[in-house]
Amino acid sequence: xxxxxxxxxxxxxxxxxxxxxxxxxxxxxxxxxxxxxxxxxxxxxxxxxxxxxxxxxxxxxxxxxxxxxxxxxxxxxxxxxxxxxxxxxxxxxxxxxxxxxxxxxxxxxxxxxxxxxxxxxxxxxxxxxxxxxxxxxxxxxxxxxxxxxxxxxxxxxxxxxxxxxxxxxxxxxxxxxxxxxxxxxxxxxxxxxxxxxxxxxxxxxxxxxxxxxxxxxxxxxxxxxxxxxxxxxxxxxxxxxxxxxxxxxxxxxxxxxxxxxxxxxxxxxxxxxxxxxxxxxxxxxxxxxxxxxxxxxxxxxxxxxxxxxxxxxxxxxxxxxxxxxxxxxxxxxxxxxxxxxxxxxxxxxxxxxxxxxxxxxxxxxxxxxxxxxxxxxxxxxxxxxxxxxxxxxxxxxxxxxxxxxxxxxxxxxxxxxxxxxxxxxxxxxxxxxxxxxxxxxxxxxxxxxxxxxxxxxxxxxxxxxxxxxxxxxxxxxxxxxxxxxxxxxxxxxxxxxxxxxxxxxxxxxxxxxxxxxxxxxxxxxxxxxxxxxxxxxxxxxxxxxxxxxxxxxxxxxxxxxxxxxxxxxxxxxxxxxxxxxxxxxxxxxxxxxxxxxxxxxxxxxxxxxxxxxxxxxxxxxxxxxxxxxxxxxxxxxxxxxxxxxxxxxxxxxxxxxxxxxxxxxxxxxxxxxxxxxxxxxxxxxxxxxxxxxxxxxxxxxxxxxxxxxxxxxxxxxxxxxxxxxxxxxxxxxxxxxxxxxxxxxxxxxxxxxxxxxxxxxxx
Numbered sequence: 001x002x003x004x005x006x007x008x009x010x011x012x013x014x015x016x017x018x019x020x021x022x023x024x025x026x027x028x029x030x031x032x033x034x035x036x037x038x039x040x041x042x043x044x045x046x047x048x049x050x051x052x053x054x055x056x057x058x059x060x061x062x063x064x065x066x067x068x069x070x071x072x073x074x075x076x077x078x079x080x081x082x083x084x085x086x087x088x089x090x091x092x093x094x095x096x097x098x099x100x101x102x103x104x105x106x107x108x109x110x111x112x113x114x115x116x117x118x119x120x121x122x123x124x125x126x127x128x129x130x131x132x133x134x135x136x137x138x139x140x141x142x143x144x145x146x147x148x149x150x151x152x153x154x155x156x157x158x159x160x161x162x163x164x165x166x167x168x169x170x171x172x173x174x175x176x177x178x179x180x181x182x183x184x185x186x187x188x189x190x191x192x193x194x195x196x197x198x199x200x201x202x203x204x205x206x207x208x209x210x211x212x213x214x215x216x217x218x219x220x221x222x223x224x225x226x227x228x229x230x231x232x233x234x235x236x237x238x239x240x241x242x243x244x245x246x247x248x249x250x251x252x253x254x255x256x257x258x259x260x261x262x263x264x265x266x267x268x269x270x271x272x273x274x275x276x277x278x279x280x281x282x283x284x285x286x287x288x289x290x291x292x293x294x295x296x297x298x299x300x301x302x303x304x305x306x307x308x309x310x311x312x313x314x315x316x317x318x319x320x321x322x323x324x325x326x327x328x329x330x331x332x333x334x335x336x337x338x339x340x341x342x343x344x345x346x347x348x349x350x351x352x353x354x355x356x357x358x359x360x361x362x363x364x365x366x367x368x369x370x371x372x373x374x375x376x377x378x379x380x381x382x383x384x385x386x387x388x389x390x391x392x393x394x395x396x397x398x399x400x401x402x403x404x405x406x407x408x409x410x411x412x413x414x415x416x417x418x419x420x421x422x423x424x425x426x427x428x429x430x431x432x433x434x435x436x437x438x439x440x441x442x443x444x445x446x447x448x449x450x451x452x453x454x455x456x457x458x459x460x461x462x463x464x465x466x467x468x469x470x471x472x473x474x475x476x477x478x479x480x481x482x483x484x485x486x487x488x489x490x491x492x493x494x495x496x497x498x499x500x501x502x503x504x505x506x507x508x509x510x511x512x513x514x515x516x517x518x519x520x521x522x523x524x525x526x527x528x529x530x531x532x533x534x535x536x537x538x539x540x541x542x543x544x545x546x547x548x549x550x551x552x553x554x555x556x557x558x559x560x561x562x563x564x565x566x567x568x569x570x571x572x573x574x575x576x577x578x579x580x581x582x583x584x585x586x587x588x589x590x591x592x593x594x595x596x597x598x599x600x601x602x603x604x605x606x607x608x609x610x611x612x613x614x615x616x617x618x619x620x621x622x623x624x625x626x627x628x629x630x631x632x633x634x635x636x637x638x639x640x641x642x643x644x645x646x647x648x649x650x651x652x653x654x655x656x657x658x659x660x661x662x663x664x665x666x667x668x669x670x671x672x673x674x675x676x677x678x679x680x681x682x683x684x685x686x687x688x689x690x691x692x693x694x695x696x697x698x699x700x701x702x703x704x705x706x707x708x709x710x711x712x713x714x715x716x717x718x719x720x721x722x723x724x725x726x727x728x729x730x731x732x733x734x735x736x737x738x739x740x741x742x743x744x745x746x747x748x749x750x751x752x753x754x755x756x757x758x759x760x761x762x763x
Contacts, residue, residue, distance in 0.1 A: 004028070007487035008554035010197035010475025011468065012116045012632055013039040015482060015555075018469065018489045025469075025490065030482075035201040037192040039631055042639025043469065047490055051451040051638045051758040053464035054494025056086040062460035067093065067416075067443035074436055074458040075708035077762045083495065087502075090461055091509035093444055097417045098134050104383045105416040106130060108137035111144070111389055112423020113632060116197045117473025117486055119525050122422025122448065122465075122499050124376040129503040130419065131379035133512040138413050139381060140389035144428045145322050147390055147735020148330035149356060151406050152602075156335055156588045158567055158581045165479065166566030168317060168355040170206035170365040176351030177210055178314040180217045181307075182233070183243050183337060184321025185226025186359025189629035194362030196373075196477030197484060202366075203359060207231050218307065220246065222624055223696060224689040226321070236307070237691040238297040240622050240740050243324050244332040245608045246304065247340050249293030251279055253308035254343050256289075260312075261345025268575055269342050271590025275605045288608070296608070298693075315352045316344055322360045323626060326739035328611040329601060330729040336606035339589050347587065348572025350565065366479035367560040371536035373476040373483065374529035385413040388734035392429065393726055396438035404731035407597045417444045421465075421499055426454035426703045427634035430738040431726035432719065433678055433712040448499055452760050453634070454703035464496040471498050474526055476533075481558045483533065485551045498522060533558070594732065602732040611740075613725060619675045619742040621659065621695050625720035626739065628698035637702050638758045647683035649755045651701040651718025655745065659693065660686045664747055672714075673697065675743040678722030680715035681753075684745075695745055699738075704757035716753040 006017035006028060014037045015030040025044040029036030057078040061070050070076075081089075097105045108130050114122040130137040142150040146160070153160045173180070191203040208230040211217065217233035219226060222240050227233040238246055254260040255276065265272050274283075281287035290301035290308075297304075318341040324333040334356060341347050341354030358365050387395050388405055391412075399414035418439070429435050432454075439445055439458045447459035450467045470492045475484035500522055507516035520528065527547050537544035542559060550556055570578035579585030583593055595604025603609075615622060627633070631642040646652065653671060665671055669684045673695070682697055690696050697720040705713035715722045724741045728734035 007489055008484055009469065009486045009489060010116050010484040011040065012113055012195055013037040013193050013198065014201070015197055015199040015475065015484055016040050018043065020490065030199055033200050035204050037198070037201060038641050039192070041641040042631060042636035045640040045643070046636040046638060047467070047469060048493060049451070049638050049758065050760065052493045053449055053452060053456065053462060053496070053760075055080045055464060056083055056495070057081070057462040058086060058089065059460045062444070067096075069441050069443070071440050073440045073445070073460070074454070078462065083497070086461060086463070087505050087509060090446065091506050093417065094134065094506070095510060097444070101416050103130070103134040103136040104138055104385055104413055106134060106137045107395070107415040107418045108139060109392070109418055109420040109425065110422050111140060111425070111428060113195060113635065114422030115468040115473065116195070116475045117468060118196065118373060118476055118529060119376055119522065120468070120471055120473045120498060120500065121376065124378055125499040125503060126419055126421040126448075127381070128376060128378045129507065129516060131381050132516045133507050133510045136381040136383035137419070138383055138415055139386045140392070141386050142389050142733070142735065144326075144390055144736045144738070145360070146325065146357065147388060148325040148729040148733040149322070149334045151733035151735070152331040152334055153356065154581070155591050155594055156338055156582065162567050164355070164357045164364050165366070166368060166564070167568050168351060168353065168358060168365065168565075169367065169563050170202055171563050172351035173215075173317070173365070174206040174209040174213070176315055177215050177317050179310065179316040180210075180215060180319060181220065181311065181316065182217065182227060182319045182321075183220045183333065184323045185219050185221055185223070186319060186321065187226045188228050190627055191359045191362050191364070193632050194477055194480070197475040197480055197482070198362045198477070199480050199482035201362065203362070204228055204230060222691045222694045223626070236299065236303065238299055240624060240694065241327045241611050242297040244329075244336045244606065245293045245296040246299070247333065247336040248279060248288035248608060249290045249297075249304040250308040250311070251340055251343055252288045253290060253305050254312070255279065257309070259309070260343040264342060264345030264347075268347070268572070269587045269589050270584040271588055271605065274590035275339060278605055278607060311344055315349065316346060317352055318344075318354045319358045320356050322357055323739050325729065326736050328613060328727070328729060328737050329609040330735055330737065331602055331732055332606050332609060338587065339606055342587050342589065348565065348568045353568065363477060363479040367563055369478055369481060370559040370561050371533055371540070373478065374532035376525065376529070387412065388728070390429070390736040391728065391734055392425065393431070393434050393438040396441050397434070403734065404599070405734050406732055407593070415442060417446065418442050419446045420455060420459075421448035424453045424455050424634050426719070427700055427721070429726070430721050430724040430736065431677055432703055432722050434726050448502065450493075450496070451638070452758070457761055463502055464494060465502070466492045466496045466498050470496065472522065472526065474529060481560050483550075483556050483558055485554050487554070597732065599731040601730040613740070613742055615693070615742050619744050621743055621745060622693060623673065623720060623723060623741050623743045624694055624696040624739065625699050625724055625741070626696065628700040631700055634700040634702060637700055648752070649717070650681055650683045651697060652685050653682035653695055653697040653718070653745070654685045654687045654690045655695045656690050656692045657686050657688065659695070660684070663745060665745065670748040670752060671745050672748045673720070673723060673743050673745050675723050675741065677725070678712045678715070680718050680720065680722050681748055682718040695743070702757035704755055706753045714753070717755055717757050
């Protein structure tokens with residue numbers, strides 16, 4: 001225990017100490033964190049908020065009619081039940097689905113961040129449970145954040161994690177980078193967060209150090225604050241989702257003026273002939289000149305030429321945010337940014353080349369720990385069926401229908417039961433009207449939750465679980481040197497139980513307790529997990545405290561690997577001895593494998609493919625639905641830090657003065673955003689930090705339909721996913737396109753509906 005009496009704990013947004021004083025939770029950031037994250041202050045109000053779930057609940061319609069599709073999901077009453085009753089019911093339902101349909105009748109959803117602890121990690125818990133008790137489940141692959149890049153990166157450079165986490169570090173940026181061209185920026189609100197915990201937020205300091213040394217920053221995107229003010233960045237506004245066209249225009253200048261690195265292209269890449277034929281218009285009759293790119297991007301040809309000429313002759317770094325590939329044809333900017341960096345010849349150099357998603361998470365650009373941290377074993381999943389994570393509505397609405405994915409022709413499985421523990425698809429997913437319809441098709445929806453999210457409100461069986469402060473765990477991330485003993489800070493809320501306790505009870509009823517638990521309680525698993533790290537420390541001759549010593553201290557520092565540069569540095573040093581794990585062993589400017597798939601929406605080389613979702617007279621504005629700054633996704637939206645940033649209880653939407661004036665919108669007005677899919681209310685902020693023709697509304701406000709019985713009700717709270725489109729990035733990756741869509745905005749002049757997102761449903 002620290003001298004102040006507070007206990008150590010950790011979260012995805014920071015390591016901290018916490019404790020109860022005069023009945024109030026006090027949270028203090030770790031003293032060594034140079035730039036603590038304010039999201040920590042969501043904890044105090046969230047701990048005992050009315051939105052918490054106190055008892056097991058079962059939807060009334062499911063109790064009365066049994067499993068089956070039901071249009072009343074999301075608009076039904078709930079019945080309180082005792083734990084032994086609901087566990088008996090759920091075990092029976094799991095056995096029914098297993099016996100009648102096999103484990104392939106269950107979808108183990110659970111996409112989400114949940115707790116930073118390595119044991120009470122809800123996704124790992126539910127997947128282990130389904131594997132050990134049912135024999136498996138239908139799974140999802142990739143992520144909403146990086147759905148397109150997850151799939152295309154291995155084709156062109158190598159494994160996603162190797163290219164993103166172990167290429168260019170913040171240490172290198174601070175000391176060696178001369179010029180950063182940041183497509184979509186490197187917003188601190190994103191890099192302040194990292195799975196497993198963050199003990200030191202160093203991104204702001206690294207960018208400031210680089211700028212003071214003379215590094216130049218150019219931000220390409222619709223939002224000025226996607227780079228911190230310390231960068232003093234030049235801001236190049238372009239039409240959203242036209243970055244690939246801009247990159248092609250830059251590349252054309254490099255070729256036309258002989259500014260590209262011919263030697264690097266020849267030695268380290270493959271496919272230049274095919275790509276350059278497209279770039280110069282030899283293959284399609286259209287040269288990708290600045291004059292061609294400028295009207296597409298909404299800039300000038302001279303601006304493109306000037307920018308291109310600034311790139312060669314210095315240590316230049318191309319970065320690209322996740323946001324660019326969360327849009328239609330999102331694979332293309334990922335690929336084209338790699339080609340542009342290859343043309344500059346600096347891939348593999350310290351502080352230079354290409355680092356996809358630098359700044360997207362706190363783990364990117366950091367050193368890797370030299371000793372491992374154990375994870376909860378998940379067992380073997382014997383079910384082969386899977387879906388790309390963003391295609392859940394398609395799966396539930398179109399069972400048996402074929403779909404393309406990464407060169408395969410697959411079919412959506414027929415799922416009867418969805419088991420969700422950790423995560424809130426009513427935050428992550430697009431077109432919430434369609435998602436509501438999809439969830440109404442399943443026979444049973446089971447949710448473990450701490451609070452009444454929209455996902456819980458659509459469930460048939462809702463099991464209250466503890467939040468991270470109410471249990472013990474170990475916080476550790478592979479790129480953070482601090483391992484944290486996460487002490488329990490508070491007693492569980494109501495009758496909430498740990499996920500592990502719930503799954504043990506279900507496993508016992510299904511005759512699989514020993515297989516699932518291996519005879520360990522939660523503290524026993526923590527000892528088992530810690531032992532792997534302790535043994536590795538001892539093998540290296542380093543201090544290896546016992547579990548009891550670690551728990552008493554509250555934290556230990558782990559050794560880290562040198563800042564090496566990973567596979568891209570090895571490849572540059574010796575491309576013969578260390579080829580990339582691509583089909584050619586080189587950076588693929590043209591991919592024969594992708595070309596062989598025959599996809600019209602993802603060719604064999606990066607290309608400008610115009611999006612289909614374009615502004616119209618009815619929907620003239622482009623909506624950017626990006627990540628929020630005051631919470632992680634939708635977690636603790638009811639917390640104090642998140643609530644304080646809202647106005648009149650609504651999420652804040654930003655709009656440029658040139659777009660606000662003709663609509664009669666002023667800062668503080670409540671506005672209605674709408675398109676053909678839905679509508680939501682938000683509070684307006686008129687700001688020049690948003691380019692003209694664009695409005696920005698972050699995700700994460702809990703879905704709050706005014707009339708849940710309607711097909712597409714108004715969300716009164718400000719969830720932009722009532723507006724976004726539920727389509728895949730392309731046939732290759734089928735990633736999420738939730739970053740961008742089109743809409744109209746108007747002042748709301750009616751009676752302001754109450755916000756009920758955080759009020760428990762009728763029970």
